[in-house]
Amino acid sequence: MVFTTAENTADMVFDAGDYRDHEQVTFFSDDETGLEAIISIHDTTLGPSLGGTRILDYDTEADALTDVLRLSRAMTYKSAAADLNLGGGKAVIIGDPDDIKTEDLMRAYARAVDCLDGRYITSVDVNSGVEDMEIISEHTDYVVGTRDGLGDPSPVTAHGVLHGLKACVEHVYGTDTVSDVDVAVQGLGKVGHGLAERLAERGASVTVTDIDEEKVEAFTDEHDADSVAPDDIYDVDCDVFAPCAFGGAINDETIPHLSCDIVAGAANNILEDEQRHAGMLDDEDILYAPDYVINAGGIITVYHEYHDGTEQQAFEDAEAIGDRLLTMIERAEDEGTTVLDAANAYAEERIENEDRTTPARSW
């Protein structure tokens, strides 16, 4: 047999720029259902890897791999920075959910998750919901986000973001209340709404926006709050800008518009280019609360769900985000780095200080 190099396959999994230090990346397929899934386990030093299953019609398999590698690494940092005993993992199922998603496909996927024997625990993500987790749970124990679980984690996430935001306010203004603070909230989805509501209830001056005008009206009807058009939210003169809508809200174009002292929001991937834009905010003397640190309420909730804990425990853990963030802010000041760097260092040190005998371990 003669083995020839397939063309265009020079960079693959180990060689992929995003592979770096992943422990285990598994490609699963099932002929009968057409399942093509990649489960990426980035690091299990602190515990089993946990992260959602994303179902997307990627342009190429390389795109799917890039996505799952980056997302699984991000989950390692998120859980480590939240003081959870969890590692980072993520899964993608390749295909248009409208075309491919069948019960049989989800069952085949569930068996794939079960194959990993608890090294990866799955949950909801883009295009996968509670009903999918229900099917998965018939075939494996390594799933959270089912109907029996703690339910929608959005309130816990909003609670965590509030306490992260309060830590920033305390650091910048030396006050432990938000009653004198102006906050511009971008996006009134479940978490953004929950955050804006909590702020308004605590006496903050809130300015909201959303592309859905009905959401804006409903909020301003119910609360003493201003609103602006979506594009104007960056220009609101405020103390805190809270991006809760979409990734990349902070970028080269929006930063010059900001007139705030703090950026602290619930969205994932707030910075379009993490290092660059964390640095730019720092240069503008704007304190940036790393998104993955303050929006950890979701992972905190599923962690307690997995361990048969209560919603109350999740709320308490989310509240602790504030103190942890303050530690990171102070460290950044001491060491002359961005808070993002300090948060990353915090997460990395938790992992480094564990006795590591990967890839297989029991927790």
Added chain:
Amino acid sequence: MVFTTAENTADMVFDAGDYRDHEQVTFFSDDETGLEAIISIHDTTLGPSLGGTRILDYDTEADALTDVLRLSRAMTYKSAAADLNLGGGKAVIIGDPDDIKTEDLMRAYARAVDCLDGRYITSVDVNSGVEDMEIISEHTDYVVGTRDGLGDPSPVTAHGVLHGLKACVEHVYGTDTVSDVDVAVQGLGKVGHGLAERLAERGASVTVTDIDEEKVEAFTDEHDADSVAPDDIYDVDCDVFAPCAFGGAINDETIPHLSCDIVAGAANNILEDEQRHAGMLDDEDILYAPDYVINAGGIITVYHEYHDGTEQQAFEDAEAIGDRLLTMIERAEDEGTTVLDAANAYAEERIENEDRTTPARSW
């Protein structure tokens, strides 16, 4: 976060030409030891996948993937055609064994094997030996080929090849003895030597060759046998040509030299291009015993080792290769195909007739 397509990654795992119907391909790495391993599970319909761990310094990761995908598929066919309740799997560890192979690396690899929870059972292969399996066995039960095992499977393999060869002789000459048969044996490695010895003991006229002249001399001293120079073996006027040395012995260049009625040997991948050269032998009215069918003594041995069986059981199973090959030969005649096609169909039907609920299953 913006995800861009890494260049040169259009074809990856699912899209790789050799991926086709593999159930699960896992990339394992371990920072501390530098381990980079790919474990490919092709099909587990009939049982857990079993195949060796090859340690090689591949030029590219794509080469390693191509190799492990092809080898794991071949193991599925080999075990299925040997009537074993095993699936096909294979593993590669990427790197020069002289540079990378340490006890710690093999331990990390063992934990990777253990992660798969019995869906893959490993064994010796190129650059991995009994001492490596010993280390692996300290960390996982899913290994064969240790010192406690049934030992060197070469005698069983030689025994199986002999019985496959006898089946061909019976079909072509209508005789159940090899005493009147001329056999040219290429290669006097453990299996080639074992085959030549068995043939000589049964009264066959044997012509041997090997690049190691001492092996040839030792054999002709001990047995009533002729010898030729390595390059002349293809021209020996004989009944059976038995390639037992290297892959690709049957190719465009060597076929015109053959003056035999049967090709039946112990080497892996005897045909340089399977379909093409099986067809060319058929056109020349030369009966070809598919290599993976008649050299199955090794996998038969480790199967019994895994199930705590005896060497005696392995020898009996290897003897059954003869009858199974006759069935395939007759089927090929009935259906007007090559014996290789008939063997592949035999293997595929065994799998298709199983109730298949991959990827996770218990056997």
